[in-house]
Amino acid sequence: TSYVYSFGTPGTPDRDRLGGKGAELARMVQLGLPVPPGFTVTTAACRQVLAQGVRPAGLAGDIDRHLALVEDETGRRLGDPERPLLLAVRSGAAISMPGMMDTVLDVGLNDETVAGLARSTGNERFAWDCYRRLVQMFGETVLGVPAERFAGVLADVVAEHGAADAAALDAAGLRVVVERGNALCEEIAGRTLPQDPREQLDLAIDAVFASWNGDRARLYRRRFGIADDLGTAVNVQAMVFGNRGPRSGTGVAFTRDPATGDLGDYGEYLSDAQGEDVVSGARTAVPLARLRELDLASYRRLRSVMGTLERHYRDLCDIEFTVEDGRLWILQVRVGKRSPAAAFRIAADLVEEGMITEDEALVRVTGEQLTQLMFPQLDAGSAGSEIAAGLAASPGAAVGRVVLDSATAVALAARGEDVVLVRPETRADDLPGMVAACAVVTARGGRTSHAAVVARGMGLPAVCGVDGLEIDLATRQVALAGERLFAEGDVVSVDGGTGRVYRGRHRTVPSEVTRWLEGEVVASPLVAAVARLLAHADRTRRLGVRANAETAPDVARAVRFGAEGVGLCRTEHMFLGERRTYVERVLLGSDAERAEALRGLTRLQRESFAGVLDAAGGRPVTIRLLDAPLHEFLPDLTELSVCSALARERGRPDRALEERTAAVRRHHEQNPMTGLRGVRLSIVRPELVVAQAVAAFEAAADLRERGRPFDLELMVPMVSSAEEIAEVARSVGEAADQVAARRGRVPYRLGAMVETPRAAVTAARIVTHADFLSFGTNDLTQLTWGLSRDDAERSFLPRYLETGLLRTSPFASIDEDGVGRLLAVAVDGARGARDAVPIGVCGEHAGDPASIGFLARLGVDYLSCSPFRVPIARLEAGRAAL
Ligand code: PEP
Numbered sequence: 060t061s062y063v064y065s066f067g068t069p070g071t072p073d074r075d076r077l078g079g080k081g082a083e084l085a086r087m088v089q090l091g092l093p094v095p096p097g098f099t100v101t102t103a104a105c106r107q108v109l110a111q112g113v114r115p116a117g118l119a120g121d122i123d124r125h126l127a128l129v130e131d132e133t134g135r136r137l138g139d140p141e142r143p144l145l146l147a148v149r150s151g152a153a154i155s156m157p158g159m160m161d162t163v164l165d166v167g168l169n170d171e172t173v174a175g176l177a178r179s180t181g182n183e184r185f186a187w188d189c190y191r192r193l194v195q196m197f198g199e200t201v202l203g204v205p206a207e208r209f210a211g212v213l214a215d216v217v218a219e220h221g222a223a224d225a226a227a228l229d230a231a232g233l234r235v236v237v238e239r240g241n242a243l244c245e246e247i248a249g250r251t252l253p254q255d256p257r258e259q260l261d262l263a264i265d266a267v268f269a270s271w272n273g274d275r276a277r278l279y280r281r282r283f284g285i286a287d288d289l290g291t292a293v294n295v296q297a298m299v300f301g302n303r304g305p306r307s308g309t310g311v312a313f314t315r316d317p318a319t320g321d322l323g324d325y326g327e328y329l330s331d332a333q334g335e336d337v338v339s340g341a342r343t344a345v346p347l348a349r350l351r352e353l354d355l356a357s358y359r360r361l362r363s364v365m366g367t368l369e370r371h372y373r374d375l376c377d378i379e380f381t382v383e384d385g386r387l388w389i390l391q392v393r394v395g396k397r398s399p400a401a402a403f404r405i406a407a408d409l410v411e412e413g414m415i416t417e418d419e420a421l422v423r424v425t426g427e428q429l430t431q432l433m434f435p436q437l438d439a440g441s442a443g444s445e446i447a448a449g450l451a452a453s454p455g456a457a458v459g460r461v462v463l464d465s466a467t468a469v470a471l472a473a474r475g476e477d478v479v480l481v482r483p484e485t486r487a488d489d490l491p492g493m494v495a496a497c498a499v500v501t502a503r504g505g506r507t508s509h510a511a512v513v514a515r516g517m518g519l520p521a522v523c524g525v526d527g528l529e530i531d532l533a534t535r536q537v538a539l540a541g542e543r544l545f546a547e548g549d550v551v552s553v554d555g556g557t558g559r560v561y562r563g564r565h566r567t568v569p570s571e572v573t574r575w576l577e578g579e580v581v582a583s584p585l586v587a588a589v590a591r592l593l594a595h596a597d598r599t600r601r602l603g604v605r606a607n608a609e610t611a612p613d614v615a616r617a618v619r620f621g622a623e624g625v626g627l628c629r630t631e632h633m634f635l636g637e638r639r640t641y642v643e644r645v646l647l648g649s650d651a652e653r654a655e656a657l658r659g660l661t662r663l664q665r666e667s668f669a670g671v672l673d674a675a676g677g678r679p680v681t682i683r684l685l686d687a688p689l690h691e692f693l694p695d696l697t698e699l700s701v702c703s704a705l706a707r708e709r710g711r712p713d714r715a716l717e718e719r720t721a722a723v724r725r726h727h728e729q730n731p732m733t734g735l736r737g738v739r740l741s742i743v744r745p746e747l748v749v750a751q752a753v754a755a756f757e758a759a760a761d762l763r764e765r766g767r768p769f770d771l772e773l774m775v776p777m778v779s780s781a782e783e784i785a786e787v788a789r790s791v792g793e794a795a796d797q798v799a800a801r802r803g804r805v806p807y808r809l810g811a812m813v814e815t816p817r818a819a820v821t822a823a824r825i826v827t828h829a830d831f832l833s834f835g836t837n838d839l840t841q842l843t844w845g846l847s848r849d850d851a852e853r854s855f856l857p858r859y860l861e862t863g864l865l866r867t868s869p870f871a872s873i874d875e876d877g878v879g880r881l882l883a884v885a886v887d888g889a890r891g892a893r894d895a896v897p898i899g900v901c902g903e904h905a906g907d908p909a910s911i912g913f914l915a916r917l918g919v920d921y922l923s924c925s926p927f928r929v930p931i932a933r934l935e936a937g938r939a940a941l
């Protein structure tokens with residue numbers, strides 16, 4: 060196999076080897092589209108260079124051969140003083156990382172060929188403009204000269220020549236820029252742009268390889284979970300020029316609106332400019348529809364290419380093109396990034412248009428995107444204090460403090476502040492600030508600018524191209540058209556869906572998708588798309604979806620959101636505040652106090668349980684017996700000790716207080732999370748189990764009397780052995796008998812939570828005493844890793860994530876290799892012993908889009924997650940079944 064492939068190579072292009080850009084270029088050539096000739100140096104070559112520090116033998120020869128093909132096809136030669144071939148050298152990894160790696164354009168120019176280019180194009184100014192771009196790009200990417208220094212050189216020459224801007228400099232002026240740019244390289248890097256074009260090409264390829272390991276590329280990969288060892292391919296392509304005058308230009312076109320999914324002309328066009336000018340956002344382009352007026356023939360050709368590409372990819376395409384002297388060239392195509400709303404719209408529309416099936420549509424949307432669509436939006440009614448408006452570049456609402464640079468954003472966010480990053484435009488080195496921010500606002504750049512593309516990919520609200528926005532980094536003030544707007548640190552509200560920025564903290568309202576889920580009639584194409592895909596997910600999925608809910612209103616909402624029952628009703632919340640003392644008295648009180656407290660506890664719970672069972676409307680409800688660690692029910696020992704010591708010191712010792720303190724001290728535990736909690740409390744105080752079970756059975760009997768349906772399950776937390784669950788089953792049976800004697804038998808099922816490693820390993824035995832099992836993956840993660848679920852994410856996990864020791868927190872997404880193994884062992888054990896035993900998952904992971912596929916493959920029966928995650932779990936469960 061070769062290290063280099065021509066774009067025209069037949070066969071299915073291999074993304075892993077050619078990178079995304081290289082594979083798509085190859086495909087476009089196969090489709091007969093107008094692509095400038097070139098070749099791709101493979102990711103394998105990159106990996107070898109990065110690993111071994113030297114180019115693989117044979118690479119130089121491969122490049123020679125393919126370069127010769129480009130020379131033949133263009134009729135130009137690299138370094139030819141009369142008809143020089145110029146090359147673009149661009150990165151292209153298998154997974155798109157927009158703007159994160161390097162590019163060098165106009166490779167092949169030197170003091171001699173610049174004259175040849177001027178003669179062969181009849182445009183001396185153009186030739187020198189290319190040359191100064193090469194010096195600058197080569198200087199930045201290969202020699203490491205800071206971009207600002209080149210900008211400084213350019214600004215100086217512009218001023219000295221009395222020109223308005225760089226575009227107004229003549230050939231002589233640009234020649235000075237080249238000279239001074241080279242002098243700058245010499246000063247900073249100790250060398251200038253080499254005059255040998257082949258050396259330029261080799262160094263540019265090496266620089267692109269090296270940019271794979273640049274800071275911003277690494278950060279981007281961490282943020283998006285891309286592996287570090289893939290490497291990038293390099294695409295070397297004959298230059299075409301959008302900067303050859305008014306009949307030339309460059310642009311970006313989307314086949315549908317990447318923000319909303321609407322059909323139409325979306326994209327931007329910049330006349331007399333080169334590709335990177337659009338993406339950098341340095342100049343604001345005109346809407347693509349204007350190309351129709353500027354150059355009708357090119358516009359028509361472009362529309363036809365857009366149609367070809369969309370039919371081929373059967374998806375939204377994002378196309379970079381250049382018009383050179385009235386001739387259209389396609390430089391790049393990729394399946395376009397899109398906002399969450401556009402993802403649903405486009406998927407549903409393509410089904411409607413007969414281009415894809417519903418199954419395919421379901422694969423193209425994610426639970427993560429649905430999460431975004433359920434976020435609240437700014438309340439338009441409270442929109443009195445709009446202070447700025449720009450392009451609605453990435454939808455969503457956010458409120459935060461203004462910060463004016465990436466470092467400040469990172470610092471404030473680390474202290475837990477929500478921050479809104481306000482920049483003239485963003486570049487790749489603003490990425491850390493964007494990751495830290497809850498919204499981005501830029502003064503320049505369109506919907507395809509770096510800020511917009513990256514924000515959409517991250518689901519970050521963004522308003523771009525706020526005309527007239529001036530950011531003064533010295534005084535940390537922001538003005539609009541000369542008038543002071545706000546200062547760094549002020550709170551603003553950003554609506555990326557409308558492109559508006561408001562002063563102060565705005566009220567938020569439920570999104571239209573959430574309103575629809577709540578049962579409101581909402582007529583919008585987005586809601587129709589979400590409804591269609593969710594319905595398909597429901598038809599497809601094999602996993603049941605229940606909710607974790609404790610109160611009747613929460614259960615009712617969960618049912619509206621599509622929950623098929625309650626998989627976890629945590630009862631601890633019923634003992635917050637004053638109610639806590641019921642449990643305290645059961646634990647510490649005299650016999651009389653204890654009996655009284657147990658009666659009170661039953662009364663309270665009976666009412667709550669009836670509400671929850673009723674709200675579920677006959678769907679199964681899993682009531683979990685008390686689980687909270689002891690210290691959450693007992694008064695604070697230190698506080699009690701201090702009070703009784705003070706009383707004694709004042710000469711008025713308080714006997715009752717001292718006895719209470721002593722009692723609490725007897726129950727004090729060093730490690731409450733692994734102490735007297737869950738099933739252990741039930742074993743030590745069986746009367747607590749009886750009281751809770753009686754409450755549940757009485758509640759059910761109450762409903763039965765009222766003619767209301769119910770389906771009751773009781774569940775025992777923190778079980779580690781079959782003996783424990785057998786013992787609790789006896790207490791529950793006792794309660795059932797008690798209630799049966801008075802009110803008739805209440806049907807129920809008793810289940811065990813599997814949330815200790817021992818329970819997982821002995822599930823085969825536990826299941827002989829349980830009607831169902833439910834994985835408590837929160838505790839199972841805590842106990843498997845030996846990590847505190849309450850502290851780890853604040854104390855040291857951030858460090859693990861930063862340094863790449865961990866890709867995600869095991870509390871957020873299931874740790875497949877560790878906790879996942881235990882789950883698999885438990886499922887196998889349980890099913891081996893009792894084939895049809897229902898198994899659920901009720902830890903946080905059940906609502907995590909990234910974990911649901913894995914849980915589905917394990918073969919569990921249902922997920923149970925918080926009400927707001929229910930639609931997400933439905934969608935992901937549908938996707939997991941495909
Ligand atoms: C669990 O541990 O995963 C669980 C669902 O129980 P809790 O979060 O209440 O401990």
Ligand code: MG
Pocket residue numbers: 776814835837838
């Ligand atoms: Mg638990």
